[in-house]
Amino acid sequence: MSGRFGASNQVALVGYAHSVVQRHAAAPLGVLTLDTARRAIADAGLRTDQIDGFVTAPLFPTAGAHAVEDGVSTVSATWLADNLDVRPRYAAGFQGIGQMPGAVAVAVNAIAAGAADYVVLHRAMHNPPGRYHGNPMTSAGGAQQWTAPQGYFGPLSMIALPYNEYVQRYGASREAMAAVLVEARRNGARLPWSYWHGRPLSAEEYLAEPMISDPICRYDCDIPVDGVAAFVLTSAARAADLPHRPVYVSGYATSAPATRRLPLHWPLDDIMAVGRETTRRLWESAGVGPTEVDLPQVYDGFSPFVYFWLETLGLCPPGEAHRFVLDGGIDSDSPKGLPVLSGGGALGNGRMHGVPQMLECYLQLAGRAGERQRTATIGVACQSSPHYGGAVVYSAERF
Amino acid sequence: MSTPRPLPVPDEVSAPYWAAAAQHTLVIARCSRCASFVLPPGQTCPHCHSVDPRFRFEPVSGTGTVRSWTVVRQAFLPGFDAEVPFVLVDVELTEQSELRMIGRLLDGPAAALRLGDRVSVAFEDVAPGVSIPAFTLGAPA
Ligand SMILES: [Zn+2]
Numbered sequence: 001m002s003g004r005f006g007a008s009n010q011v012a013l014v015g016y017a018h019s020v021v022q023r024h025a026a027a028p029l030g031v032l033t034l035d036t037a038r039r040a041i042a043d044a045g046l047r048t049d050q051i052d053g054f055v056t057a058p059l060f061p062t063a064g065a066h067a068v069e070d071g072v073s074t075v076s077a078t079w080l081a082d083n084l085d086v087r088p089r090y091a092a093g094f095q096g097i098g099q100m101p102g103a104v105a106v107a108v109n110a111i112a113a114g115a116a117d118y119v120v121l122h123r124a125m126h127n128p129p130g131r132y133h134g135n136p137m138t139s140a141g142g143a144q145q146w147t148a149p150q151g152y153f154g155p156l157s158m159i160a161l162p163y164n165e166y167v168q169r170y171g172a173s174r175e176a177m178a179a180v181l182v183e184a185r186r187n188g189a190r191l192p193w194s195y196w197h198g199r200p201l202s203a204e205e206y207l208a209e210p211m212i213s214d215p216i217c218r219y220d221c222d223i224p225v226d227g228v229a230a231f232v233l234t235s236a237a238r239a240a241d242l243p244h245r246p247v248y249v250s251g252y253a254t255s256a257p258a259t260r261r262l263p264l265h266w267p268l269d270d271i272m273a274v275g276r277e278t279t280r281r282l283w284e285s286a287g288v289g290p291t292e293v294d295l296p297q298v299y300d301g302f303s304p305f306v307y308f309w310l311e312t313l314g315l316c317p318p319g320e321a322h323r324f325v326l327d328g329g330i331d332s333d334s335p336k337g338l339p340v341l342s343g344g345g346a347l348g349n350g351r352m353h354g355v356p357q358m359l360e361c362y363l364q365l366a367g368r369a370g371e372r373q374r375t376a377t378i379g380v381a382c383q384s385s386p387h388y389g390g391a392v393v394y395s396a397e398r399f
Numbered sequence: 400m401s402t403p404r405p406l407p408v409p410d411e412v413s414a415p416y417w418a419a420a421a422q423h424t425l426v427i428a429r430c431s432r433c434a435s436f437v438l439p440p441g442q443t444c445p446h447c448h449s450v451d452p453r454f455r456f457e458p459v460s461g462t463g464t465v466r467s468w469t470v471v472r473q474a475f476l477p478g479f480d481a482e483v484p485f486v487l488v489d490v491e492l493t494e495q496s497e498l499r500m501i502g503r504l505l506d507g508p509a510a511a512l513r514l515g516d517r518v519s520v521a522f523e524d525v526a527p528g529v530s531i532p533a534f535t536l537g538a539p540a
Binding site for chain 1: 402403404405406407408409410413417438439441445466467468469470471472473474475476477478479482485487489497499500501502503513514523525531532533
């Protein structure tokens, strides 16, 4: 049995909308989502009453003690349909990690199976008042009893352990990671909707920043924001009648299963071993390999993920990503650099959870990137960790 | 008033672990089917995939090697606000390959660390009858 995705290049992205990314939006998240979804539907040349499928990934990714309320801190597919006054044939939420690739897979499968003809896929991100990850817990039951009593808690320490393992094993310097941050923020600064619009970061600023959980500093983490993106998907056949050039979904992969570990314990070897299996399945699903990809948008919600994806995608040898970036390997302004953060990523946009990677693939492959337009034919949009996330391959052409 | 450190809530499976820790003994769950050590013990054994692993807690040496570490300078649990900066070590226990545990390194943030450094278990008495496994550099005292 072939591992090629049975509906490869049969479903396409045909339109999008993106809200402005802010620390705290003036409008409630639900209102922002309704506005963004309506604009995406119009962008695709459709009417709201033609939308018969709604898909999202509703996770509110905080370690803090914040309430989860539909329409306020998250927006489910059914909330959006209800409030658009649509009775869809299909509404679903992806519950795993690697939310955008997972949600894309759900939407593509629904269209390929005939469960829906036109799907709105949205992602609504919320920044609650107070500390995003702070948690005043005084007791730890369940899985957290194995880690919280000794102070191992929250995503910064989670990413600090495998990053330090990488730094110690391969001799990676802070100067190398500065190159990642400079690249992400320079590209984010060019995007009118980005939280970091007009605000690039210099290597000196990065290097001067104090540690929070060594070797992680504030700039290594995407900033929590209020922001919404929506995409419209339909079949390749229906896409041919719509105003924008379609961008086809060639294949996808969601990582699984990760080695069982303590909560938030992501050893480097787990990330690399399980991650290589994720990307092997990704290439098999899409029917292409790393050498054919000219727009590999890696995930960067925490900066070390850039190294982990570069290596697991096979874009540079294991242990070499830090040298690769230091040598200009990801400089998207240079003809020799790979455009892996040309869309600004999460570090250059704000915590939009895989949206910047997907949006850059869409804009570039649809020829809608304006002044930033580059020549690209095959894109990859990654999210989260290679061993606990996912990725989608997009193509400008059916093959 | 400052928030206290979070205390573990023992459950049916973990109760022997915390009872032993209170006596300053590190015990690790072991699968009755394949004899593998498992941390944390769940519903199944991740090694032999038994759905009836009947985990038994057995004392271990408490020695291991440092696979990674981080210095926590900002606590996301307010109960640790008074403790920062502190070091967390990712330790591979001697008993089994890839048997990994995370604990505080009690030598303090100035301790020079390298991958592969030897550590030994130590215990922090955080409340009456509650002790939390941690580590110190070097061989057991
Ligand atoms: Zn077993």
